[in-house]
Amino acid sequence: MSTPNVLPVPGPAPLVEVRASSRLVVRKVSPETIERVVAVLAPVLLLGLWEALTRSNVLDQRFFPAPSSIVDTFYHMTFKMPWDNSLAYHVLISLSRALIGFLLGAIPAIAIGAIMGLVPIVRAAVQPIVGALFPIPKVAILPLLMLVFGIGEESKWAIIAIGVFFQVLIATAAGVSNIDRIYLDVGANFKAGRIATYTTIAFPGALPMIVAGLRLGWGSSLLLLVTAEMVSSQSGVGFLIWRAWQLMTVEDMYVGLVVIACIGITSFWLIDALESRLLPWKRR
Amino acid sequence: MSTPNVLPVPGPAPLVEVRASSRLVVRKVSPETIERVVAVLAPVLLLGLWEALTRSNVLDQRFFPAPSSIVDTFYHMTFKMPWDNSLAYHVLISLSRALIGFLLGAIPAIAIGAIMGLVPIVRAAVQPIVGALFPIPKVAILPLLMLVFGIGEESKWAIIAIGVFFQVLIATAAGVSNIDRIYLDVGANFKAGRIATYTTIAFPGALPMIVAGLRLGWGSSLLLLVTAEMVSSQSGVGFLIWRAWQLMTVEDMYVGLVVIACIGITSFWLIDALESRLLPWKRR
Amino acid sequence: QTVKAPNARIPLSPPVKLRVGIIAAMFDAVSIIAAEKGYFREEGLDVEIKAFPGSGEAAQALAIGALDTLASGPNPMIFNSRSRNIDLTIVATAGQHSPGHGSISFVMRRDHVESGRYKTPADLKGMKLASGLAAPSSWFVSQLALQSGVTEKEFEIIQLGLPNVIAALGNKSIDAACINEPHATLVLKRINGVRIMSMDKFRPNFPNGYLIYGPSLTKTNREAGRRYMVAYMRALRDYRQAFIDPGARGSSEITAQLKKYNMEMWPETPMLDFPASGAPSFVAVDELIQWHLKMGNIRSVPDLKALTDDSFLQYARTQT
């Protein structure tokens, strides 16, 4: 039986809208699956673009080697090197540095940021100091860091931690001060103490923003690996990139960059997963 | 007439709480004024601390000159130099570079970030690409930037813009995806188009987070001045710092750093002022 | 001179810990060789090599006492140090541009030479060329241009960082470069550039670098300073045998050792000369200082005598 959707009546023709049910819309795959596929596809496409650009000589192969051409180098660096000079070793070293620096920066940042968000006077005091210290280039405080932390691992952690700190701090402070006041009122009404207000309201309420801050912070800590590992280091991906840059061994450098990029992609995925774990209460 | 607040009744003594009115609390100055004073005092105290640390030789004067000792250099660089080598000139150049780079990075970041926050599939596609590109060190893509932008001003803007872009992007995306769904529902109910949803809901709703992103972005753009002006520049505060650092003329370097810090403080104040202008609807 | 066998010497006990900074430039070669061949150990020195991204970072580290010694080019920061109460002392050579061993080269893109855009230094006018900020290479190219009547304002000196120079020349962002080895040779290889002139032709025997001690070696523990110099001079001899003296011996071993520290050399790389005496060169340094003064890179003429201490070298000469 075929029924015209729009039926003749006097006046302007009424428009019949049929609201589709979610079962009616033929969906072989769920939107989550599509998203996951897209998330994997996007970087692959990026890689494809780069390959195409170099193949077609838009990019100069000598300075921008095609992804396919660094596979060899990649293989060599991974499997043909003694363990303490292999790619895996450098990656592990760097990851541990990035992680330690990240934690050293992020944890105090979350604590201080939340206090800033909750207490206007603290915010008023800290904000200009952040404004003053944030834009100070790391390289300029290197002597200070070397003086305080020596030139071992500690100064590397410090370089990373400082970078991470400001990122997470600013995001957390914004997130906390953006929490709906009613929730703080509820806390006050139930006589939540400082710590409790912090852990039961400020922290979970600002969590989406804190996660964004952590995302930024982790990205920065990877970014700062090169800066950190430039100084008196013989290991780590940052060192590999730096060395390759100095020696103009472009393939080696791109292996390092691709590794950093892969770490970046993977960790952003992980942060996404973590986010949906931590925020079961978010309507999506 | 003196009245005891707690009066004798049988059972545990009742506790009488007198709620103070805001007029009863003797306040000669409003909390806003106190905050403003604290905001100015905090950096001054920081400076005092630094002075004290160097004076007491906790910090080595040779590498960390006391603030008072760079006043001379400051004066010299400001007034005793020909205009095109004076501090003011370098500051102006740098400010314009930072500002242009900032705008070039921030504007697309807000646009793309909001789309990411609104459309899960875009987010799924862009997130891993951000994860891959964000941690790539600027120094490594310098050849690419030079190829595309030459080595004039454009490549400096590009370095800054790239740094700013990711910061603002991540903050904006988080802010937009954190907007209460009910507001998007209202938009859908009133048939707000894409652009309208964007300008009337996503943007104002995420504004507190966007401002935090801009704060981060502007901080980064100042931070990146040194990186940007290291490359092929004979002007700008970043160049001054870089040159002073290379020549180990510590006072010159600290003049540069103090200038950057002052710009940082001032601009954070301005952003605060802007924020309370832009967000008259925020309960404070 | 009486030459004692090195193994007859008694090492310091307990060993003294020293930290030497390198930036993987040619002037670091001798210290690296001494470390690799164990000469320091034989002197009772426990030397740790710390790599730095550039002279700036390394010099800062030396100045604050995070390092004990390093090699550095004749940079303004050395000339500035005394006036800043930073105790750095030039104790030996770290190479010089002896004839045939020019370690800084002025390199031009081949297309400019072939098209006739560049014939003489007078043609530098309007060009963009890469060089280090306040480095001898900038002085070199400025003087070269000035001799042909082109002033600093008429061309543009751009600092890029050595590795970027190659990319910048390759994609024609810049026209020429005045850079150190081994990058200069790399440029010639990679982008088929033309070497216009090298430093040894311009100012023969101009210093390439100095070995510099911090106060820990010149004041606190001079004995360690002397021991370091003994090992340094032994390594210097090995270097000369391998690369400078006729009938090169042991060059492949040293090349391999240097490669560990990211210093790559090609057969065509002009090798830096370390004079056998180990004495630092001050040829044309006064000229360089005048230029720096003019450029505002240093504020007063440094007292080179006060900066130098050759007692370590003299001791070493008696021991080897």
Add this chain to the structure above:
Amino acid sequence: MDTMTQNPVISPQMADLCSPARIPQIAARNLCKEFVSGGRRVVALQDVNVVIERGQFCCIVGPSGCGKTTFLRIVSGLETHTSGELRLTHFNQTKPLLSMVFQEQSIFPWMTVADNVEYGLRMRKVPKAERRDTVRHYLEKVGLSQFAGSFPHQLSGGMKQRVSIARAFANDPEILLMDEPFAALDEQNKAILQEELLRIWEESRKTVLFITHSIDEALVLSDRALVMTARPGTLKADIDVPLQRPRGAYEIRSSPGYAELNERMWKELREEVMHARLTKELA
């Protein structure tokens, strides 16, 4: 918007409902809605069958949590049903199809009261002058003229709700979906707005779906009262309200038939809530 104007999967029954003689404004057949979140499945609506004619004023009553809001959200297209059919007819395409007064606080905190009320008109690109007049008119109706320039955080709970009502009225849609709009209002404001709503309804032949917990309110306002069962919600009773119009909140209680209708609705509802409680306690 998950709407389609052409859809082949229309059952014969559905087609029947759309016979030229009477095109209903809203027609639902076996409408089901199941929420799946965090591993829990909640069936909010189960086989809702209802046909609402153009111009009808329809109240929906039912125990808390039975799916009233969910039904309105599905009708408005903000939620998709999981099975069944739903058909809306847009008769006069110069007007927007529907506007909703949300149960939750839904006015934009970043817009002034006036901008909030103007929102629908702005989205429809109504000329500025006309917009201003409409806004002024409705602000007056809800008694907030003085607060046109205020931001929502400066308003009381009832005032916010009134802004939300003004926003929906100002948009002048064909279908008004109202989710407990007057719950936060005092009796007097409620009476004034009920009157205004009835006036608007009568003047412009709107179809109104109105959720309320007050049987009085349902009887004062509606042509027809739909009583929903406890979760999973479905229609339990479809009660005609043939009381004469115009009605007033005070007079109606004494009008013939009121007591009987009131009694009947109470009965229907009481059963439901008791049932809802019971199954819960047993579960």
Add this chain to the structure above:
Amino acid sequence: MDTMTQNPVISPQMADLCSPARIPQIAARNLCKEFVSGGRRVVALQDVNVVIERGQFCCIVGPSGCGKTTFLRIVSGLETHTSGELRLTHFNQTKPLLSMVFQEQSIFPWMTVADNVEYGLRMRKVPKAERRDTVRHYLEKVGLSQFAGSFPHQLSGGMKQRVSIARAFANDPEILLMDEPFAALDEQNKAILQEELLRIWEESRKTVLFITHSIDEALVLSDRALVMTARPGTLKADIDVPLQRPRGAYEIRSSPGYAELNERMWKELREEVMHARLTKELA
């Protein structure tokens, strides 16, 4: 909390109110509240004078926007008054002084229903086992046992409000401040919770301040009804409700005195709202 236990500025009148014979739970004298924001000044409360005895059940009615919520927020210490005096007495210090049921949506979205109800107890460091029992008890009372593990976004509007009520009940305070708690509930749920509230009140000698728009509700519940004037809000009438207890929502309407009280409150309120409207239109 802007509270002080010692304050020299107590007027003789205030001291009088605190005579040993009857220490009031809440005493306000010339309480004023003025909001200044964005250049606008709104006087929300003007010279509110009221003394509330321990154990009294006090309803507050008044037109929308008259300052009822503001008064409760000042009593709870969330807002400070701009002038006048306010004195609270904490009789039994083993219990918390006060808990509030907010008018707005106020349950934490990041906690499950059970965690929300538990909140006050957790803040008071009540032992875990006791907490669990209390939570279970009150969840049952508000009919949400099944939803203990759900997050607020999975609840309907009325269900959220019930969580908020359970949270305040579970905290067992000396003073209960309730801001239109039952507005979003259907009649049956409302009746059940009214009963529960009365039971709790009778058992534990609580002082209750209860804002409502329903005169019926005020008469069913309270000892005393305070009628507020339109903004700036002040007390217009202080009506004793001497109806016998226990009361039921159905029986009360036929009890002696009800009609009269109802009439009186209607009158008081109507005047106020009309006045509020009028001044607004004129302004």
